[in-house]
Amino acid sequence: MKIIVCLKQVPKNDSILRISETGDWIQDRDLTYEINESDAYALEEALQLKEKHGGEVIALSLGPARVQSVIKEALARGADRGLHLEDPAFDKLDAFGIGAVIAAAAKTEQFDLLLTGLQSDDFGFAQTGVVAAELLGAPHATIVMAVEVAEGSMRVKRELESGYFQWVTLPSPAVLTIQSGINTLRYATLKGIMAAKKKEIKKLDAAALGLDSNVLAPKQQIRRVYFPQKTKLTEMLEGSPSEVAAKLLDRLANEARVF
Amino acid sequence: MASGILVFIEHVDGKINRASYEAVRAAQLLGAEIGQTASAVIFGESVSDAAAEVASRKLERVYTVENQWLKSYTADGYAQAFRQVIEQLQPTLVLLCHTYEVRDFAPKLAAALNRAFIGDCIGYKVEDGAPVFTRQVFQGKLSADVVAVGDAPHFASFQIGSFRGEECEAGAAEVSAISVNLDADIIRQQPEERFKEAKAAVDLTQAPLIVSVGRGIKEEKNIEIVRKLAEALGAEIAASRPICDNEWLPMDRQIGSSGQTVSPKLYLAVGISGAIQHLVGMKGARTIVAINKDPEAPIFEVADYGIVGDLFEIVPALTAEAEKRKR
Numbered sequence: 041m042k043i044i045v046c047l048k049q050v051p052k053n054d055s056i057l058r059i060s061e062t063g064d065w066i067q068d069r070d071l072t073y074e075i076n077e078s079d080a081y082a083l084e085e086a087l088q089l090k091e092k093h094g095g096e097v098i099a100l101s102l103g104p105a106r107v108q109s110v111i112k113e114a115l116a117r118g119a120d121r122g123l124h125l126e127d128p129a130f131d132k133l134d135a136f137g138i139g140a141v142i143a144a145a146a147k148t149e150q151f152d153l154l155l156t157g158l159q160s161d162d163f164g165f166a167q168t169g170v171v172a173a174e175l176l177g178a179p180h181a182t183i184v185m186a187v188e189v190a191e192g193s194m195r196v197k198r199e200l201e202s203g204y205f206q207w208v209t210l211p212s213p214a215v216l217t218i219q220s221g222i223n224t225l226r227y228a229t230l231k232g233i234m235a236a237k238k239k240e241i242k243k244l245d246a247a248a249l250g251l252d253s254n255v256l257a258p259k260q261q262i263r264r265v266y267f268p269q270k271t272k273l274t275e276m277l278e279g280s281p282s283e284v285a286a287k288l289l290d291r292l293a294n295e296a297r298v299f
Numbered sequence: 300m301a302s303g304i305l306v307f308i309e310h311v312d313g314k315i316n317r318a319s320y321e322a323v324r325a326a327q328l329l330g331a332e333i334g335q336t337a338s339a340v341i342f343g344e345s346v347s348d349a350a351a352e353v354a355s356r357k358l359e360r361v362y363t364v365e366n367q368w369l370k371s372y373t374a375d376g377y378a379q380a381f382r383q384v385i386e387q388l389q390p391t392l393v394l395l396c397h398t399y400e401v402r403d404f405a406p407k408l409a410a411a412l413n414r415a416f417i418g419d420c421i422g423y424k425v426e427d428g429a430p431v432f433t434r435q436v437f438q439g440k441l442s443a444d445v446v447a448v449g450d451a452p453h454f455a456s457f458q459i460g461s462f463r464g465e466e467c468e469a470g471a472a473e474v475s476a477i478s479v480n481l482d483a484d485i486i487r488q489q490p491e492e493r494f495k496e497a498k499a500a501v502d503l504t505q506a507p508l509i510v511s512v513g514r515g516i517k518e519e520k521n522i523e524i525v526r527k528l529a530e531a532l533g534a535e536i537a538a539s540r541p542i543c544d545n546e547w548l549p550m551d552r553q554i555g556s557s558g559q560t561v562s563p564k565l566y567l568a569v570g571i572s573g574a575i576q577h578l579v580g581m582k583g584a585r586t587i588v589a590i591n592k593d594p595e596a597p598i599f600e601v602a603d604y605g606i607v608g609d610l611f612e613i614v615p616a617l618t619a620e621a622e623k624r625k626r
Contacts, residue, residue, distance in 0.1 A: 053438075053514070053572070054572075054592075054593060056593075056595070057437060057440055057441060057595070059441075066437075066441070077541075134415070135406065135416070136410060136413075136415070136416075139406075139410065161438055162436060162437055163436055164419060164434075164435065164436055164437075164438065165406075165418060166402050166406075166418060166419065167406035167410075167418060170374075170402075170403070170404075170406035170407050170410070171406050171407070171410040173407065174378075174406070174407045174410040179374075179375065179487035179488060180374060180407070181374075181403075182374075182399070182402055182403045183399055183403075198403075199399070200399055200400075200493060201398060201399050201556065201557075203495050203496065203557075203558075204493045204494065204495055205493070205494055205495070205496065206490055206491060206492070206493045206494070207490075207491040208489065208490045208491070209488070209489040209491075210487050210489070211487055219557075220541070220544055221540065221541075221543065221544030224546075257448075257449075258448050259413075259414060259415035259448055259449055260415040260416075260417050260446065260447055260448060261445065261446055261448050262443045262444070262445055263426075263431060263443075263445065263446055264443070264444050265436065265442065265443045265444075266441065266442055266444075267441060267442070267595070268435070268439070268441070268442045268597075268600060272600065272602070272603065273603075274589075274599055274600075274602045274603060274604070274605045275603065276599075276604075276605045276606070276607065277604055277605065277606050278607075280616075281608070281609075281612040281613045281615075281616035281617075282616045282619070284608070284613060284616070285613065285616040285617040285619070285621075286620055288588065288604060288606065289617070289621060289624060291604060292565065292586065292588070292604075296565070296585070296586040296603065296604075298564050298565040298585075298586055
């Protein structure tokens with residue numbers, strides 16, 4: 041089977057964020073990046089499905105030149121080739137636009153399965169995979185915790201709320217959004233890193249994908265970003281570790297009356 | 300001419316998801332500010348009882364959409380039926396609660412109509428007579444004010460807990476049926492029965508004191524220092540999702556939207572940044588303490604007491620102090 045897995049590069053989880061001068065996003069200088077957490081699980085799921093059923097895993101990433109490091113990491117972990125979607129017109133796309141670019145790229149491949157993580161750690165739209173599915177005319181399932189592939193179809197376990205789950209069967213080709221924790225992540229081996237150097241990364245821009253500015257026009261726009269106002273009065277405790285330990289236990293006993 | 304706000308009511312076998320009333324409340328408040336009436340829509344095979352319940356809220360109308368292909372939720376069935384309803388009613392805004400079900404079908408519906416879906420919002424403002432939606436980015440570290448661009452209808456969903464469902468104004472809405480054309484061919488997902496995994500061995504909902512550990516602990520072996528603190532305080536140990544995903548603690552210790560929801564007397568969060576999926580599971584705790592190296596971590600937004608620093612120094616000091624006071 042042919043699996044495309046979408047990998048987003050996002051600022052590292054513990055990044056210190058600074059708001060840009062224009063006030064509508066963050067400053068990207070000095071940031072270090074990583075693979076979006078649930079996308080890493082989607083990649084692992086793709087690799088495990090390939091090991092079980094054979095086929096090919098294509099690692100796809102959308103973004104500037106820096107996102108090639110995400111594709112290379114995926115190739116080192118075992119993906120077969122890369123698709124890098126890069127164009128100045130792809131800067132600052134909204135959820136629909138990202139979904140549209142991914143759908144256009146997926147159309148150039150006869151895929152059986154398109155995987156994404158369930159949401160990104162930066163924008164947090166949680167829409168990309170579902171939008172791409174709609175534009176591809178493919179069925180989808182979200183927040184997937186297990187995948188069983190059969191001939192021409194698949195049975196997937198969806199996570200619902202409050203501890204409920206549900207198995208859903210759908211025909212291929214299909215789009216699945218993968219929940220973190222579905223599997224155990226692997227690391228790239230030295231051999232994998234060496235092998236990745238010979239693997240192809242194909243670049244596609246808006247013209248190659250037949251995307252005009254009409255499709256990419258934003259449907260939602262960020263007016264401003266800001267640090268959230270605090271809704272709760274938090275007392276910050278300061279001092280040496282033993283001092284803050286004593287202060288905290290005093291307050292828990294006397295103010296909060298927890299003990 | 301598009302007008303009115305349409306609210307999606309979610310249910311399982313006629314039992315309404317309480318979160319839907321939060322969306323109704325949002326529609327009542329926003330509607331009053333922008334001069335739009337609010338109506339609700341509910342899909343299913345037989346939903347008259349549920350619709351009657353919704354109709355006791357102040358709404359223009361409650362629309363029922365009954366069809367055999369809507370008996371069980373499917374993304375294809377709901378998106379197709381909802382699309383036909385929108386074409387008939389021409390609302391200017393569709394409001395939903397950001398549940399797992401809405402996440403599953405709303406992006407598809409909005410994309411099919413070539414419209415904006417502003418998901419997972421925590422509130423709104425009105426600027427120049429139009430709604431501006433506030434949503435969290437970078438897992439709650441920043442807020443973004445977002446506007447829809449282009450023609451109506453626009454779609455927005457609110458995070459659970461953003462509005463109070465019990466504050467809905469009462470009323471007596473008229474219930475009207477809307478028919479849609481669906482057939483088996485368009486529904487490609489075949490859902491099975493919903494089920495729960497083997498019952499959680501640990502019921503953290505009853506624990507008065509909880510010490511919870513997150514990604515900041517870095518390695519499995521370090522969990523031990525948090526376990527010692529929990530023992531010293533007589534607390535249960537719990538964790539955020541990444542810890543359970545890594546199997547450093549069992550799944551039944553997980554707090555958050557996909558784990559348990561707790562409201563203990565004390566919730567002490569160690570190395571937990573406070574992504575919204577975690578916060579929804581613990582923000583009802585009476586007293587919240589957060590220990591984190593990042594002063595901007597969203598966990599401090601909900602904390603009563605905060606300590607910014609190295610957990611590997613603070614947790615052992617806290618354990619030692621708690622042991623000392625026991626003697």
